[in-house]
Amino acid sequence: MNENLLTILITAITVLGGAGAWKFYEFLIRNKALKNKENLTEQNIYREDLKLRVDKLEADKETCNSSLLAMSIELASIKVRIEFVEKENERLKYRS
Amino acid sequence: MIRNYFKKIKETLFYYDFQPLLFFWVVSDFLNNQVLWTKFSYWEALGQPNTYWLYMAYLFGSIGMIISIHDIKWLSRFISYYLILYLFSTIRYLISIYTTLDTEPFTIVDFKNVSITCWYAFMWIWILFKLKKEMLNTSIRYE
Numbered sequence: 001m002n003e004n005l006l007t008i009l010i011t012a013i014t015v016l017g018g019a020g021a022w023k024f025y026e027f028l029i030r031n032k033a034l035k036n037k038e039n040l041t042e043q044n045i046y047r048e049d050l051k052l053r054v055d056k057l058e059a060d061k062e063t064c065n066s067s068l069l070a071m072s073i074e075l076a077s078i079k080v081r082i083e084f085v086e087k088e089n090e091r092l093k094y095r096s
Numbered sequence: 097m098i099r100n101y102f103k104k105i106k107e108t109l110f111y112y113d114f115q116p117l118l119f120f121w122v123v124s125d126f127l128n129n130q131v132l133w134t135k136f137s138y139w140e141a142l143g144q145p146n147t148y149w150l151y152m153a154y155l156f157g158s159i160g161m162i163i164s165i166h167d168i169k170w171l172s173r174f175i176s177y178y179l180i181l182y183l184f185s186t187i188r189y190l191i192s193i194y195t196t197l198d199t200e201p202f203t204i205v206d207f208k209n210v211s212i213t214c215w216y217a218f219m220w221i222w223i224l225f226k227l228k229k230e231m232l233n234t235s236i237r238y239e
């Protein structure tokens with residue numbers, strides 16, 4: 001075979017092989033980037049879910065605090081009443 | 097427009113990583129090009145008229161790289177063009193060594209020349225790979 005023709009043929013094969021190798025590498029890198037992006041999306045979804053749950057728990061905490069405060073007031077008032085009743089009872093005992 | 101172009105070239109040479117090194121290399125390559133220092137008749141007399149045109153093709157690639165050093169897309173195109181030429185020359189050289197093995201034995205000088213040629217080919221492949229990778233990463237980032 002003519003030397004020049006052989007050179008052109010080998011160069012063409014080398015260039016095409018190189019281009020193919022690059023395309024394959026590009027495909028791998030793009031695939032990897034896509035997977036990373038999907039993972040990131042999944043992580044973001046999980047994070048959003050956690051945020052919603054924390055918001056709900058915070059709201060529940062506020063309700064619980066309000067009822068706890070109401071119960072404390074009620075308890076204090078009952079305590080005062082009991083003390084009054086006990087004192088009244090003692091006083092009635094001494095009278096009789 | 098011209099002013100903006102030279103500003104971009106200056107910024108590339110000042111702030112980029114390997115473009116300045118490539119610039120110095122290509123300028124040296126351009127200055128070493130035989131088209132600047134010899135005439136076609138010289139190569140014709142040597143019986144290698146095609147070598148003159150090969151050098152001319154290299155000159156075109158070198159000039160292309162120098163003027164597009166700031167534009168990664170065009171720079172990679174010119175490097176690809178230069179690399180194809182370089183691979184062509186390297187393969188031609190290797191084939192000529194292989195076909196003349198019977199008449200001219202493979203000497204240490206041939207070994208040195210082959211090693212240097214292959215090393216330069218590897219260098220151009222590496223530069224092109226770096227540029228293409230940078231372009232790929234940029235395109236992925238903005239997708």
